[in-house]
Amino acid sequence: MATQNRPLSPHIQIYRLPLLALISITHRGTGMILSAGMLLLAYWLGSAAAGPEAFARASAFMGSALGRLLLLGFSVALFYHLANGIRHLFWDAGFGFELPQAKASGIAVIAAAIFLTAAAWAAGLAL
Amino acid sequence: MTMRSPLGQVRGLGASGTGARLFWLQRLSAIALIGLCLWFVASAVSLAGADWRTFQVWISAPWTMALLSATLILAFLHAQIGLQVILEDYVANEAVRTAAIVAVKIAAFLLCLFSLAAVLKTAFIGG
Numbered sequence: 001m002a003t004q005n006r007p008l009s010p011h012i013q014i015y016r017l018p019l020l021a022l023i024s025i026t027h028r029g030t031g032m033i034l035s036a037g038m039l040l041l042a043y044w045l046g047s048a049a050a051g052p053e054a055f056a057r058a059s060a061f062m063g064s065a066l067g068r069l070l071l072l073g074f075s076v077a078l079f080y081h082l083a084n085g086i087r088h089l090f091w092d093a094g095f096g097f098e099l100p101q102a103k104a105s106g107i108a109v110i111a112a113a114i115f116l117t118a119a120a121w122a123a124g125l126a127l
Numbered sequence: 128m129t130m131r132s133p134l135g136q137v138r139g140l141g142a143s144g145t146g147a148r149l150f151w152l153q154r155l156s157a158i159a160l161i162g163l164c165l166w167f168v169a170s171a172v173s174l175a176g177a178d179w180r181t182f183q184v185w186i187s188a189p190w191t192m193a194l195l196s197a198t199l200i201l202a203f204l205h206a207q208i209g210l211q212v213i214l215e216d217y218v219a220n221e222a223v224r225t226a227a228i229v230a231v232k233i234a235a236f237l238l239c240l241f242s243l244a245a246v247l248k249t250a251f252i253g254g
Contacts, residue, residue: 055178
């Protein structure tokens, strides 16, 4: 084959993703997680429609350790996707494409996701 | 003879002339979901540990029904388009890809209708 001696670089399994690439693929990952989270949302609403007992069961599940872990994961994913989605909208409008700007906005997205998640849980646990 | 460049004539158009429709819907739903998600999270936080009666009173308020329905419709739409983009990017086999996209569409549509029905039923049960 003519293409046999092409350079093999970077190999996908030994290539460390740069931070910006990690931030980018995490947007897709969180989008998929949130799509799965819509199942939990539908279950929650469905339980309310089924009546007080079913709703109490759903509430108990979401208050359990597993339920809280799921909700924590979904809330981190939501705030990350929300913040990075706004970053994408700015890109769609033509702003922030330079590498230093993209790096700064990417770090701002991570900070915003952590801050908003912490704020939401602090408010929820304080109630 | 047109004064428009060949690029200008085709920009934003797919083979059918409607190629940018899903892209645009994805952005519009994203913008709407910024506010809706923040409202939903704030509501969910305030409902943490609430019993069914409290939940029912919340959900039967007309503005709650309106905003929650909008959130559900746009979130399922946004999720469906996003998952379709991911499938189009990563699934090489056309038959598998098409089947997966159609399956996602059906699931999103049914789950959306189920969630909306659950909202309406819960809202109109109690009163």
